[in-house]
Amino acid sequence: MNVNGRVFDQAHAVVSVFDHGFLYGEGVYETLRTFNGQPFLFDRHMQRLRNSSRMLMLDVPLSDADLLRRCRQTMDAAGLGHGPADEAYIRILLTRGVGELSYDPGACPTPSVVVIVKAQVDPSVDAYERGVTLALVDVVRNHPGSVNPLIKSNNLLNNALAMQQAARRGAYEGVMRNFRGEIAECTTSNLFVVKDGVALTPPLESGLLPGITRAFLFEVGAEAGIPVREAVLRDNDLLKADEAFITSTTRGVVPATKVDDQAIGSGVPGPVTRALGAAYNQKAQELTRETEKRKA
Numbered sequence: 001m002n003v004n005g006r007v008f009d010q011a012h013a014v015v016s017v018f019d020h021g022f023l024y025g026e027g028v029y030e031t032l033r034t035f036n037g038q039p040f041l042f043d044r045h046m047q048r049l050r051n052s053s054r055m056l057m058l059d060v061p062l063s064d065a066d067l068l069r070r071c072r073q074t075m076d077a078a079g080l081g082h083g084p085a086d087e088a089y090i091r092i093l094l095t096r097g098v099g100e101l102s103y104d105p106g107a108c109p110t111p112s113v114v115v116i117v118k119a120q121v122d123p124s125v126d127a128y129e130r131g132v133t134l135a136l137v138d139v140v141r142n143h144p145g146s147v148n149p150l151i152k153s154n155n156l157l158n159n160a161l162a163m164q165q166a167a168r169r170g171a172y173e174g175v176m177r178n179f180r181g182e183i184a185e186c187t188t189s190n191l192f193v194v195k196d197g198v199a200l201t202p203p204l205e206s207g208l209l210p211g212i213t214r215a216f217l218f219e220v221g222a223e224a225g226i227p228v229r230e231a232v233l234r235d236n237d238l239l240k241a242d243e244a245f246i247t248s249t250t251r252g253v254v255p256a257t258k259v260d261d262q263a264i265g266s267g268v269p270g271p272v273t274r275a276l277g278a279a280y281n282q283k284a285q286e287l288t289r290e291t292e293k294r295k296a
Helices: 042-055 064-078 125-130 157-168 212-224 235-239 271-295
Strands: 027-035 088-095 112-119 132-136 173-177 183-186 190-195 198-201 228-230 243-248 252-259
Touching (some): 027 042, 027 271, 042 212, 064 088, 064 112, 125 252, 132 235, 132 243, 157 173, 190 212, 190 235, 198 212, 212 243, 212 271, 252 271
Parallel strands (some): 132 173, 132 252, 198 228
Antiparallel strands (some): 027 088, 088 112, 173 183, 190 198, 190 243, 243 252
């Protein structure tokens, strides 16, 4: 792990109890993974990190190049990210920093930057081959006028409560609605439903995080000849969908074949989900191999 430029093992990596990320949840983060040892879509993740921090009026004290160097330094120390056999999970956290017990941003002169690197653990083969179960939870996604879901905030209590409810019901993921009753997103992923061959996902106006994989799938779908569009979705759109799947940086495209006790479509991963998943994986491999060649 890397704490403000210094690499530590897990037992010795610490931040101050006076860090406002700990005291007040003031901070943002990004989660990445490597393919072929290369942090995938790094530039897009850094753009979202800066967009999130701007909404908190929180300065990012490092350039993208410096952040990438810290990631690689930490990956090297962990012995990860050298190729397909040891892919890495990367989490970059930026907090307001250490300061007095005050909400005044001026109380924290220096932001904290933490980089966590662990071995990438993919979902089970069973998850991709048979699909996962979703649960429609009662916890409402944050109202944009409170903690805006566009901010990838370190304060994840809203998501945690929703995921805990889903887990108690035996589900892999919880589906959250917004204050209008529209489907927004899942607790750690974005949601897509498939109807008549078209993959549909809620628009940002429904109150969700602009997922990097979500956005990338529009490009993947265009290349694969599969329509991917935004649409306002409600419960019945999921319950009566032909197929459904979730997307996230660390998991890619994961089929969802059940909502609570009801099967989605035929109850098995459908052709659109499988095609988009395969196209996503192929594109990720192609892009990171190109990056690896340029680096060499």
